[in-house]
Amino acid sequence: MRIILDGMGGDNAPASVVEGAVLASKEIEHTITIVGKEELILDELKKYKYDEQKIEVINATEVISNDDAPVRAVRSKKDSSIVKGINMVKSGEGDIFISAGSTGALLAGGLFILGRIQGIDRPALASIYPIVGSEASLLVDAGANADCKPNNLLEFGMMGSIYMEKVIGRKNPRVGLVNVGAEAAKGSTLTKAAYDMLEQSHLNFVGNVEGRDVPKGACDVIVTDGFTGNIILKLTEGLAWNILQVIKRKFTEGVKAKLGAALLIDKLSGLKKEFDYSEYGGAPILGVKGPIVKMHGSSNANAVKNTILKGIPYVEEGVVDTIQNSVLEIEEITLNDHE
């Protein structure tokens, strides 16, 4: 297997990406190909001892940044690490493309270069959602599609369930639909129709999941439109950060509090770790004809390593083919619904 890594994506590129590749290469037998500005990447690689059989560098002279308009960038920057990397997956030179670069460019690249899996209307971004005190859930769609139709939510449930089972290893994952009430009849026009479709499917559909139940781990696969998914993910991040900041401030007010905090220092840092979901790997773009994984822009070397490791079952378990094979059921349910 050849894993293609974007050397230029993310806030700490290429340093963190290269270090992560070196760390991963010590744990796996596969080849890691880093695509990007050769000179910069080789400079970083020099800092480490590594097996030269397992890490190779392919030069790409251009970089797509977060400020570039995604579609235009993918069409014009042919020698960028993102376009070159995804093209390698398309041609079969690589098996998976991993990048901490622009989400929009990765989505556009997935759509234009690899193409949608036939029968999948809307590819989606699937993000790990941290559950404090328990195992993480998977949120689909985390932001690729702001406007959705009911059959898209069925697709998200199907694709998320397959990924959760095959890559994260959660058996028979519980699929929940984000909604404003527990009853089937509750919600928007979109969620009411999606509920009916999810219920007809073979998925382990546990029904509607309310906002207050999402952070409690009420389901393994959290299905929602990309607008709501983006809000859920960022609100969680912002609120957790805010609470931890206030705790920090309060716990350093006065001598007594400082002493108390000193005694709790290991518990407090443990709390912060509850929100660190880098061990689960990055966010796959599900529904395109090949594995692409988006890492957080601020990924450190350890997060890069974990994403590479999780990329292996993504390829070996045949997630893309399994999604392809489940399209028939989606089409049947969608057709039923339009009768």
Next chain:
Amino acid sequence: MRIILDGMGGDNAPASVVEGAVLASKEIEHTITIVGKEELILDELKKYKYDEQKIEVINATEVISNDDAPVRAVRSKKDSSIVKGINMVKSGEGDIFISAGSTGALLAGGLFILGRIQGIDRPALASIYPIVGSEASLLVDAGANADCKPNNLLEFGMMGSIYMEKVIGRKNPRVGLVNVGAEAAKGSTLTKAAYDMLEQSHLNFVGNVEGRDVPKGACDVIVTDGFTGNIILKLTEGLAWNILQVIKRKFTEGVKAKLGAALLIDKLSGLKKEFDYSEYGGAPILGVKGPIVKMHGSSNANAVKNTILKGIPYVEEGVVDTIQNSVLEIEEITLNDHE
């Protein structure tokens, strides 16, 4: 002024409601009329010393519960505390109706009995949104309308801004639109169109507010559709609860932690209070022809008291009339947009 209080709504009715009315009556000169099962309410009132000129009871033999279908209940239970109370506002016998009962029934009662303010397409529930470490924001719509059109979001911004200024006392409140990115061009079909409308208005529109900025107090009035609003409110509640539970558990693991926690006990309980927004009063239903305020079902006496106190500026500052007077601007912007 006569404040009409639902004696039968909420988990702790009529005990908390009656106690809250007694507490409020000591601070105000207005009359509080408690509507509900007379016998039960009088039994509770007996427990307290209070000015009999300031608290009166009106009998209502029926109760609308959270399990009742709202529209049907409002139409059939004519002698319920909710229907009777809202009718008193309509007839002018009362100036405001406050209830911890079914949100759906209060919305249906507002719509069918009082009616919409002419020119307001969709009345909305405006809920206080707690900001940890800072002053609360107001979230509109918190769940009345799962499906919205762009002009509805403009209405929410207008109505929320008026309430925030006149009742909560926030000068020139910053109005933000919940969205998936900061740029005007980001978002769903709905938010893109709503952005344009909000920008044309006289409101202090600060643009899009991302999920991560909502809990940091990025704006005073958080404008969103009722689906997203409900998710934001409940997710915040669930996540905060979950984090506090995990803190509690971690801080009681082992002797050292217990000691540390003991030193921090006042800081920890202070943290919990950051999420207590009962001092701001309940959630007004904005856009109907009279003041109706929904309290949390679990409101204690203090929350009831605060809601009664906040009800006074709601009436005295003429919020309903001010909304009526701002309708022309909404209509002009909406018309512009459809040209």
